[in-house]
Amino acid sequence: MNMRRTTIKDVAEAARVGVATVSRVLSGGSASPETRERVLSVAAQLDYRPSALGRNLRQRRSGGIGLLLPDITDTLYARLADGVLTCARSAGEPVILGATGDDEEREAELIGMLLEQGVDRVIAVPSGDGETWAPTLRAGLTTVFAHRIAAGRDDVPAVLADDRTGVRTAVDYLTGLGHRRIAYLGGPGQEQRLSAFRQTLGPLVDEELIVLARGTRDSAYAVAAGLFQHRPDLTAVLAGGNLLGEAAVLAARELDLRVPRDLSLVMFDDVPWAELCSPPLTVIAQPAQDIGYRAAELVLRAGARRPRNVLLPTELIVRGSCGPRGTSRSPR
């Protein structure tokens, strides 16, 4: 079977017009009503689909939007991706997905791949700093950051969750319950949350209770377990991501800490399993899907004036993992 694809030329011949006219009709240009209808009917008849290849080459840009995430396996990013997909689908644009693994080098590599593909619109949860993203902008790509920003790249619009308010609400909630020794379990690239934590806690902040993990499960668990063992006097912990929260739950169980009696726990990001835990986890929900959707909107409606950053609200969802400060934990 050597079926050649039907091209615009076939349509033009069949409709007895020039290729230019067919192109115009299909791209919404001007044409006389009868010509338009004839072309349309012939195109439908031959079930002609314009080749993106030809078009892309001609306009020196592939449609389509690039999406760069640290890890598609993380439900937060998966939801974000889902939002992007939803918006892109309604615009008929393909989405090229890449996983950076929070690695600057891999991110740069993927950016190179996108450039090679002629992609001219990118949504990213950036891992690298401003330098990594310089080629992108130099090449004239319209870029939008989501969920976090790259250091030193204030010129790129971003759509973010209102982390600061989220942290403040959670910390206020915990201090309201009487907690004083509150730990923060952080991950990579969340300076906003950490600084909000410090700021809200003010004089109560204890630098020893602030620990950072790398992006992996193992690292998160090790850090959480180490913290709990090293500082038995802490009564509450704020986990700055669902991976960290998972680690905290696991580590607490391993050390026989009862939640919420011995330890109150608030986790960033509402995930389906937060409700399945016992007790169900109190969380700071982020509109991950919306973030993706809005980012896609921004990147599609480019050309209009560069919009300011978008800040989406977070919400503290109180479930059962926080209680009043009990007596200090006793070593077993």
Next chain:
Amino acid sequence: MNMRRTTIKDVAEAARVGVATVSRVLSGGSASPETRERVLSVAAQLDYRPSALGRNLRQRRSGGIGLLLPDITDTLYARLADGVLTCARSAGEPVILGATGDDEEREAELIGMLLEQGVDRVIAVPSGDGETWAPTLRAGLTTVFAHRIAAGRDDVPAVLADDRTGVRTAVDYLTGLGHRRIAYLGGPGQEQRLSAFRQTLGPLVDEELIVLARGTRDSAYAVAAGLFQHRPDLTAVLAGGNLLGEAAVLAARELDLRVPRDLSLVMFDDVPWAELCSPPLTVIAQPAQDIGYRAAELVLRAGARRPRNVLLPTELIVRGSCGPRGTSRSPR
């Protein structure tokens, strides 16, 4: 800034050779050592990157792999996607992602989009039947199914988890614990699992204990709750997916069924939160990431003889959600 992209022509001029030579050198064709080196050095100097646009048009196919999943939000599919991404990255191929939502129509639409993009390699967790996938094959796309197959499309190679053995192992485990009234909670597109369930259980099978949900969380919950209420005599349940398992846990808690005392639970697919549950869930683990990776391998190494279906082993991971059959549940 009107920086024109550096093209192969620029490189050719700068290296004082023809464009054909540059193309050959860069594509690994034959050339004299000195020419090769000169071209390479000039290309590096200008930091030339061949445009995928031109190449794609020339060879009438976009490189790149299309990936069609029901829902990127489902961790199973997210892991599968991760496997595909990993393999694709090592091959330098972009991945175009689409979410079908388990909807035949949307799937067809996405297939159309892929065709229009000139994608000629597709990995899919198919939702539609053979008819939906007819255009794909007619257009000569190399297609590989993952995780499940489309009805009536035995001509498409597939990478699957060994569902039948997984189900058999789980059911044997449950009957070994003394359970006789075992329910099956199924989702869409998993005939393999269901038929294995029936076959393994043999005469013990009770059609009333087999219930199917649609793909959504709400539907899963409703079906699970209905089953538990309607048949208080059941003592064990096999959930045919992590969404179903989630629903089962939730419904059991809502109805005050203690796991595993009142109800033993085995879930298909090992997800991170299975360990966080209390009790931790006994699961049938599927190598989702491997499935994706292998599928990507298959689709990339096409041209070789069409390989037979690949069957990847599942594993029963015993945790704490199954116990010996207790006395029949008493109504509260």
Next chain:
DNA sequence: ACCCGGTGTGGATACGTTTTCATGCATCTC
């Protein structure tokens, strides 16, 4: 009658690459 602006149309070109084909040169064979 003439010109002029507007509109619909098609020919031609360019987008950047790969691949075919012909050419030239060097080496090998009889």
Next chain:
DNA sequence: GAGATGCATGAAAACGTATCCACACCGGGT
């Protein structure tokens, strides 16, 4: 030494589309 064989090379032809430009035509103004 003549012909054959091999290899490196560049000119040119696609690939399918969008767009520039020129042309024809039509109506209304002077």
